[in-house]
Amino acid sequence: MATGTRRAQRRTEALSRERIVEAAVELLDAAGESGLTFRVLTERLATGPGAIYWHVANKRELLVAATDAVVADALAARSTGSPREEVHAVALGLFSAIDAHPWLAAQLLLQLSRSPGGPVTPRILESLGRRVRALGVPEEHWFTATSVLMHYVLGAAGQNAANSQVAEPDADRAEFLAATAQAWEALDPEEYETTRLMASQMREHNDREQFLAGIDLVLAGVAALYPGGRA
Amino acid sequence: MATGTRRAQRRTEALSRERIVEAAVELLDAAGESGLTFRVLTERLATGPGAIYWHVANKRELLVAATDAVVADALAARSTGSPREEVHAVALGLFSAIDAHPWLAAQLLLQLSRSPGGPVTPRILESLGRRVRALGVPEEHWFTATSVLMHYVLGAAGQNAANSQVAEPDADRAEFLAATAQAWEALDPEEYETTRLMASQMREHNDREQFLAGIDLVLAGVAALYPGGRA
DNA sequence: ACCTGAACACCGTTCAAGT
DNA sequence: ACCTGAACACCGTTCAAGT
DSSP, X not given: OOOOOOOSOOOXXXXXXXXXXXXXXXXXXXXXXXXXXXXXXXXXXXXXXXXHHHHOSOHHHHHHHHHHHHHHHHTOSOOOSOHHHHHHHHHHHHHHHHHHSTHHHHHHHHHHHHOTXXXXXXXXXXXXXXXXXXXXXOXXXXXXXXHXXXXXXXXXXXXXXXXXXXXXXXXXXXXXXXXXXXHHHTSOTTXXXXXXXXXXXXXXXXXXXXXXXXXXXXXXXXXXXXXXXOO | OOOOOOXXXXXXXXXXXXXXXXXXXXXXXXXXXXXXXXXXXXXXXXXXXXXXXXXXXXXXXXXXXXXXXXXXXHTOSOOOSOHHHHHHHXXXXXXXXXHHSTHHHHHHHHHHHHOTTSSHHHHHHHHHHHHHHHTTXXXXXXXXXXXXXXXXXXXHHHHHHHHHHSSSSSHHHHHHHHHHHHHHHTSOTTTTHHHHHHHHHHHTOOSHHHHHHHHHHHHHHHHHHSTXXXX
């Protein structure tokens, strides 16, 4: 079940940027961002650091490439349906990818703000923006509507992923949620009245259904501001 | 204008957690997250690393404390007005704080997902959640509506902050936006048709007005789903 | 109780040298 | 063109020792 420690085996294949990125994703999946190290990567690929640096400029670029590879894969499936259904499909695709690769959320949020010229931002903007167009939003508001959608999708999916990130996917996930809810309920009743009341709501939250409720809230706003569209 | 290099001067005051956090914020403001180092911090405070570790458990805790201090300050002002106006005020307060402390965005996003039991998440949830309540949203939907609002506010503000982060606030900001827009316009016309069309929209975007347009989109969704509220 | 500072284990990155 | 591996500068953190 665990990714295990395979090393120095397939020395037959030559090193390539692709194989490096593939190994990077495996390391990230297995141990999170701190698990990706040139030392470990070097051992896994049975080479020296210089070999990796010949194919990749630096660690930042490697993280961008790993992120882009996973996102491209997550957005590859072409859905067909009403614009609303397609938005759901794209959002769930990203949700699932982040759930399967918990390190992805932080990388996406960082790269979105730090290097919007990189490959990842356009990929996500295009997938969502196309459906926003199809909803009948006027062109000058595409960017606003798409931005709201994108930030919610990534933020909420990231929050969800944190829950499964701890350890085993099932037992600890509920435990993590319960611990968070408890922390909120222990807050000062006067200063944090609303948060305390939201805690119970939060305890059984964070699955796909709750996630889509947020999407539909945004879509309701779109429909209200731009009537005549076809959701 | 620059924060400059003051060091080893005020040795009179004793070391305290407060002074350490204060110095940490200064270093983060001056040089971003990579500028906060125990070596530099140690020099600035004219002590050894052991002294800092006596007041603070580790670097993560120091970042949480620095983030919390800045956010608490940003949310301190009590606004009065319609729920919609108050949501605007809270959102702009966070927007301004992130603009003034560009490292804040990444920290908020990380802490939101990695440690929602920490002090920062409840602070933001409470500020926004209280106004969501006032909008007339039924209790079982407070969390959804507040989440959408929160993720958009932090995501969009973070994206905006990246623009001023580069160097000088004025000249380079427009330059950064233009470079991003150009990168998008250079994309493949078939695969990225919508992103290319959004590029021009994006070029003069990212100020307060555009930011608030996203907020109003969410509020329109709230009003549509829960009529009878008073925005 | 609070601080000192040398030491430890580790990191990303470079670069002369090989093939 | 592609790879090796020792070395460099730096990091967060620890801990015996001081006051």
